[in-house]
Amino acid sequence: MNVVGHLINGEMVNDAARTQDVFNPATGKAEKQVALASKQTTEQAIAAAEAAFPEWRNTPAIKRARIMFRFKELLEANADTICKLIGEEHGKISHDAAGELQRGIENVEFACCAPELLKGEHSRNVGPGIDSWSEFQPLGVVAGITPFNFPAMVPMWMFPLALVCGNTFVLKPSERDPSSTMYIAQLLKEAGLPDGVMNVVNGDKESVDVLLTDERVKAVSFVGSTPIAEYIYATASANGKRCQALGGAKNHAIVMPDADMDNAVNQLLGAAFGSSGERCMALSVAVAVGDEAGDALVSKMQEAMSGLTVGAYSDATNDFGPVITAAHKEKVQGYISSAEKDGAAVVVDGRDPKVAGYEDGFFVGATLIDNVTPNMESYQAEIFGPVLQVVRVKTMEEAMKLINDHEYGNGTCIFTRDGEAARYFSDHIQVGMVGINVPLPVPVAYHSFGGWKRSLFGDLHAYGPDGVRFYTKRKTITQRWPSSGVREGVSMSFPS
Secondary structure, eight states, rough: OOEEEETTTEEEEOOOOEEEEEEETTTTTEEEEEOOOOHHHHHHHHHHHHHHHHHTTTSHHHHHHHHHHHHHHHHHHHHHHHHHHHHHHHHOOHHHHHHHHHHHHHHHHHHHHHHTTOOOOEEEETTTTEEEEEEEEEEEEEEEEOOOSOOOOOHHHHHHHHHTTTTTTEOOOOOSSHHHHHHHHHHHHHTTTTTSSEEEEOHHHHHHHHHHOOOEEEEEEESEEEEEEHHHHHHHHHHHHEEEEEOOOOOOEEOTSSOHHHHHHHHHHHHHHHHGGGGGGGEEEEEEEEHHHHHHHHHHHHHHHHHBOOOOOOOOSSSBBSSSSSHHHHHHHHHHHHHHHHHEEEEOSSOOOTTTTTTTTTOOEEEEEOOOOOOOOOHSSSOOOOEEEEESSSSSSHHHHHHSSSESSSEEEOOOHHHHHHHHHHOOOOOOOEEOOOOOOOOOTTSOBEEEEEEEESOOOBBBHHHHHHHHEEEEEEEEEEOOOOOOOOOOOOOO
8 A cells, every 4th residue: 555655854754654635535545655754764854954054045035936937837737636645635626626726826926026025124224323214034844733624725725935935844634635735845945945945744643743842943834623733832932932822613604684685695605605614714604694584595505505515626517525534523523412402493404425436435414404503512512514593583693692602713604785784794703714705714824824813823814924023033233434534432222
């Protein structure tokens, strides 16, 4: 069985003392294995990055950017291969994988602007013959720890920008679907990146803990669940590292009585069930304001969902694919059963769908649950599956209170035709990313991505302008060249 190893100092390393099966979630079968890096292997990757840093940091920004331009071209030329690898190990339908890859490429495009992004600020004659300026310098060795649900896009939130800022990188991708990430890293080498600048170690907690505690690693980026994000942030911070740790979500959409209901339903279908709901920005709760809006929403959703198909990644006519593991399938279906037991109405039941030819796959069908209340376990948890729950309230204020009171604050949206209501919502909602008739308000690459409350640990959001700040440190220089022949007296006052 093929074993996915590690990329260290430009070479493939097969530390196969410990391995883990990698499943095709559509068939339910293990089709390859991934090597789980030991402490020593992870330290080897860090050492390679540390050795490559001095020369890389002194490489002009324009030359670093040119490598990213070539990398972008290679990503586009090899898109079909990347999407196939994503589909085989994540289960994402080919069109969804292509969308993921495109959003990753957009972050590479932003990184190509390195000469502009890294320009400092300059002030001449801040005092007599004194000039002052700031510049942005790289941190050194930085690390990224990324989740299974976006094996191409989320790593590209991190390493392209980190690299063009002059850092070297150690990436620990998800061990559940490592192949597309490794293939992308090899394309970066093909684009001309020097050996050791980008390293990939596959692994589990053993390798993660090395990255969090090794003093050579200066910063850590993470995307995953909130409990793990808390652990990452606390451990990295305790070891003197800069850290951004993006956690979980429970994203609500308020559906107002004046909403264009047909448009809202179409938008909710993709936002709730796309990628099997395995997105940190998935809309998992629709909050209907008033029973009339609630009845219309549930009726139209039920009708529209009858045409959705779940199946294998290779059939582009499918709307979404399986969830990532058998255990996760059981977990998602357990939340559906929990809601039903607590008194909610399962209007469309996606438990145990039959997919011809893929009977052993980890499939959960699109599920709609009505009359959910905030005290239910299914409401409180991040289900991370193709499940949309409907909560009914009487007023917009009540709907907003639900969102503001929740521990997560990643994304939210409102469906309305009322500009005043939309403005009030965006001003007062306690969530980091807000959509107005836009269900997945994921910022473009030249803005930054991040939630509030327990959806983000750290001060800076991912990619975009905040990414530049995260991967650099500001240095301010004040310089004076006294006039020839002028001898200055002593001043004991604080300089002004």
